[in-house]
Amino acid sequence: MLKKYYARISKFSSAASLLYWDMQTYMPKMAGPFRAEALAELSGYVFQLATSDELGALLEDANPQDEVEEAIVRVGKREFERFRKIPKELFEEFVKASTLCEQAWQEAKRQDNFKTVEPFLQKVVELSREIAEKLGYEKDPYDALIDQFEPGMTAQKVATLFSELREFTIALLERIEKLEPVHDVLSGVEIEPERQRKFNEWLLDYLGFDRSRGRLDVSEHPFTNPIGLNDVRITTRYVLDDIKNSIFSTIHEFGHALYSLSIPQEFYGLPIGSSASYGFDESQSRFWENIVGRSLEFWKGVHGKFIELFPEFSQYDAHQLWKSVNVIKRSYIRTEADELTYNLHIILRFELEHALINGELKVQDIPSTWNEYFEKYVGLKVSSDRMGCLQDPHWYGGSFGYFPSYTLGNLYSAQIKHSLSKELPFEQLVEEGNFEPIKSWLYDKIYSKGKIYEPEVLIEKLSGEPLNVTYFRDYISEKAKRIFNS
Amino acid sequence: MLKKYYARISKFSSAASLLYWDMQTYMPKMAGPFRAEALAELSGYVFQLATSDELGALLEDANPQDEVEEAIVRVGKREFERFRKIPKELFEEFVKASTLCEQAWQEAKRQDNFKTVEPFLQKVVELSREIAEKLGYEKDPYDALIDQFEPGMTAQKVATLFSELREFTIALLERIEKLEPVHDVLSGVEIEPERQRKFNEWLLDYLGFDRSRGRLDVSEHPFTNPIGLNDVRITTRYVLDDIKNSIFSTIHEFGHALYSLSIPQEFYGLPIGSSASYGFDESQSRFWENIVGRSLEFWKGVHGKFIELFPEFSQYDAHQLWKSVNVIKRSYIRTEADELTYNLHIILRFELEHALINGELKVQDIPSTWNEYFEKYVGLKVSSDRMGCLQDPHWYGGSFGYFPSYTLGNLYSAQIKHSLSKELPFEQLVEEGNFEPIKSWLYDKIYSKGKIYEPEVLIEKLSGEPLNVTYFRDYISEKAKRIFNS
Structure with a gap:
């Protein structure tokens, strides 16, 4: 059941990945704003699935039979607990803000004008700091963020x-x-x-x-x-x-x-x-x-x-x-x-x-x-x-x-x-x-x-x-x- | 609230559309089976949203203010009621079977061999007939299907x-x-x-x-x-x-x-x-x-x-x-x-x-x-x-x-x-x-x-x-x- 649940998540993640890939390769220009919303909605839903009580219960009840299954539960719990610390609204706001900011960045880079992307980036930094606070850390808020990319690493x-x-x-x-x-x-x-x-x-x-x-x-x-x-x-x-x-x-x-x-x-x-x-x-x-x-x-x-x-x-x-x-x-x-x-x-x-x-x-x-x-x-x-x-x-x-x-x-x-x-x-x-x-x-x-x-x-x-x-x-x-x- | 609900559906539909478009244009060949599953999962979820009690209640409580809003509620109710007649499992099975069948068709066409696609098509026809029965009709099961494409039309x-x-x-x-x-x-x-x-x-x-x-x-x-x-x-x-x-x-x-x-x-x-x-x-x-x-x-x-x-x-x-x-x-x-x-x-x-x-x-x-x-x-x-x-x-x-x-x-x-x-x-x-x-x-x-x-x-x-x-x-x-x- 745990594996089936993850399979379901993987299909929505796959759709979100394709929305992103297409945005960077073939998407018509005017489609940007709606695409940002769609990507936020999909990612938000993946996030909801990845933080659900149902998944929590499945992880809790799991009865791993070998080293691989143990790792699934161990890594799964680690991610679940980390995600649970971030409120869904905050996560969705973050995905939307960063998608819009990345679109604005493409234009700012073309125009060589940091000013046009600055308010977007301001928002993304604020939300990132908020996420770091929610995730928690011992000494340094940056540790909460780098840990997402490099488990166990610190500033x-x-x-x-x-x-x-x-x-x-x-x-x-x-x-x-x-x-x-x-x-x-x-x-x-x-x-x-x-x-x-x-x-x-x-x-x-x-x-x-x-x-x-x-x-x-x-x-x-x-x-x-x-x-x-x-x-x-x-x-x-x-x-x-x-x-x-x-x-x-x-x-x-x-x-x-x-x-x-x-x-x-x-x-x-x-x-x-x-x-x-x-x-x-x-x-x-x-x-x-x-x-x-x-x-x-x-x-x-x-x-x-x-x-x-x-x-x-x-x-x-x-x-x-x-x-x-x-x-x-x-x-x-x-x-x-x-x-x-x-x-x-x-x-x-x-x-x-x-x-x-x-x-x-x-x-x-x-x-x-x-x-x-x-x-x-x-x-x-x-x-x-x-x-x-x-x-x-x-x-x-x-x-x-x-x-x-x-x-x-x-x-x-x-x-x-x-x-x-x-x-x-x-x-x-x-x-x-x-x-x-x-x-x-x-x-x-x-x-x-x-x-x-x-x-x-x-x-x-x-x-x-x-x-x-x-x-x-x-x-x-x-x-x-x-x-x-x- | 009704419009917001439809906006949510439209974002998942958009992702499903992109999964389909990509499948027909750029998708690597071996990605087919998983793509069929992802498409079925997304379409199934859209279907779930389009047949939810929540949408039913929103349509029921809607208070349209003009001709356009009236049309939204009228067409919305018509679709809602039609969708509700199809069980979610049947719909998901249909999407998956037809995605796989379409992939098998591409190969069958290349090989000029109807036999290889026949069992897939058999399944799709059976499910289509089952859907027609669920949708209901006066005289002719075909009427239930053509109505999806041409409202009001009959065989x-x-x-x-x-x-x-x-x-x-x-x-x-x-x-x-x-x-x-x-x-x-x-x-x-x-x-x-x-x-x-x-x-x-x-x-x-x-x-x-x-x-x-x-x-x-x-x-x-x-x-x-x-x-x-x-x-x-x-x-x-x-x-x-x-x-x-x-x-x-x-x-x-x-x-x-x-x-x-x-x-x-x-x-x-x-x-x-x-x-x-x-x-x-x-x-x-x-x-x-x-x-x-x-x-x-x-x-x-x-x-x-x-x-x-x-x-x-x-x-x-x-x-x-x-x-x-x-x-x-x-x-x-x-x-x-x-x-x-x-x-x-x-x-x-x-x-x-x-x-x-x-x-x-x-x-x-x-x-x-x-x-x-x-x-x-x-x-x-x-x-x-x-x-x-x-x-x-x-x-x-x-x-x-x-x-x-x-x-x-x-x-x-x-x-x-x-x-x-x-x-x-x-x-x-x-x-x-x-x-x-x-x-x-x-x-x-x-x-x-x-x-x-x-x-x-x-x-x-x-x-x-x-x-x-x-x-x-x-x-x-x-x-x-x-x-x-x-």
Whole structure:
């Protein structure tokens, strides 16, 4: 009966996911306001089902027969109790406000005008703070929010990891900037979207993306959306003079989709039927995007097809292309940042959203504070909000506590790669384009577990130690050395 | 409170519509079974809302203040009472069975194998008959089903109209076949789908389709789907060697979408917020497809753009193209049939589905009976079910009682055109591509009324007489004369 109840929830969730996916991809413009209402209504109903007395009783009466069933009840109870703390009206108001705010953000970004979205964001921040209060926390309201994305994580733990990472990053960046810069042969060359699309579709086949269970579309901000059982969709975007943008967005979202599509089908719709955490989910997108997709071996493997579709680059060998997809450079846009400076973008966002939720930062002061911190961490002056605080949808969509997942994902991914390399000839497999053994290892250690384990437990199980900065530091230092010595 | 309740229903309906639209356009193949379940769950919930005691009480307590509010309560009560006769479990079973059957039909059609879909269809027919019993009827179970599409219509009335039409059609067809046949210069010429797509998109702009409130996509069987407020989507299909197929599908669906998008926004989601009937809805698709789109004047208007995009036809003038889109010829596929023989396809379907619902025809005998009737009415031997009883999705999707709407739509459209022509210089406006006065007339007489009036009342209000065969007969006879005398 418990499983049947969750199956019912999953169908309404699926409809809500499709409403969202469509809103970002194909929906006609004028349909926005009603869509926001429909999405709020559906999400509100899912919320009602997920907090009903009926579900509470089913969880209470459950009599789990094995470890998996125990996990269903344990994770189910945890979510149920958390949801119950949020009044339905508050939740619906939050979904509606954040849907409208995200729509307003798209327009504000186009117009490069933070002011037009400010009142919407004000509302979303207020509601997020109210939600944090309802959820409860020991010391820091932010902990209530990050816990939704990374169970067991706190602002304090994030701050500790991030501060070590920030110092190391800034120091390495300064050392690199004294060396001869890498020449980027890829950026600035105009490639029509249709040709980019062909390569991206080919890449997905090369990586083994199952088209009978997913698809690639286009949206303003790339994302992955599990729509239903055997239906996980990814998006990318085509930037005329930046071919790297679509390629790495596609590989990134492929990583998310692979995780989602690899979770055992019998977990679908149950509390354990998703990734271990947002950070773990990001570890897979970053693993495929960076550790696989930005490796020399990967570029040796795709070089032939790449120059076949893009003859304008035929004079460059795999080694030169590899260096071009690994240019380390201070830049404005998070999603275009290299692996090293990327984390500085996240650390800044974490600090700002932490302050917003704590009430130490006002919404109206976001642009100026962003620009101030950006100069301090990334070392660049921001002259346009589109290149600054308007670039990402997360805050406008109400996802406070989400941003740390990206950098946690980077840390997880390096630690995972370290463990995987003890058992598999990683570089050789990537060069051969033979991804099955890698997927199989990831399936055994991660994907097959769904959300049975908390992230702290899962990383310890697979790597033998808690999450730490060491492996990412080693990985990125080694990579920098290889790039600049060659 | 009543309006708020309907608004809630409309949001779940909107999600269900999107699940359906996506299933027909973009959904990955393996997602089918779960999608069928999700669609059944959502539709079941909408059904539950539409039959709740709460809605019953709201309708009972309603205190309408004007004619529009009276109509809301009247139509609302009528639907409520009808829905209440169907048990929720039966309805959910029907939605699920017809979704699965429609999916099985797509495969059966591809394989040209009726046998694979037969057990699914058997189930759908049984459930449809059970629904007819629950709904109740005076003489004929079919009346219970057709009433869902055409309020007030009966098998008896349809049979009377159709028998007059059938005799006239067969006689005219025989007369025409003694004349020199029209040379079709368009069919058989291969045009890549991308170029066809460009013309279809241009056509929609030419007709004034509002892109901010709708879109054009591709599906196996073209359809129009009102997804939500300010969101009505149409599909077409591109057949390599038959450019007429996509063009007239697009114009046809444009007519549906125009009606839907023109119903006053304040009616949205309410019982009066849709077209007067399926037949009236078809009258608009047929009006735009045939009376506008297959007129000589229309082809004078689009000729320049047509030969610009399709230079392979540049040797033909508007007159020759017009004759080519009006070839009258016995053929297998309903959606490709000309205006005259089209109705024979419908009459056959009406007679078969009438017999299926009455229990006079068994599902297993559909192919042989189809082929027998087809030869009798259309005069052609059917050698493949794909070209016969597998061509249309309606029965497989559970829409028994729907088919007559097409021919009723043809009759309505000719009667409407006759009335419109008394007030507007129809031919001149079409030749100028000046569709606004025509839309405005249709808005005043039809679109602005939503579902306030029953179709019998509406046709009488706008034309001064009941629906009859006269105007269609005059229109098609006159057109045939023009084609063969020129």
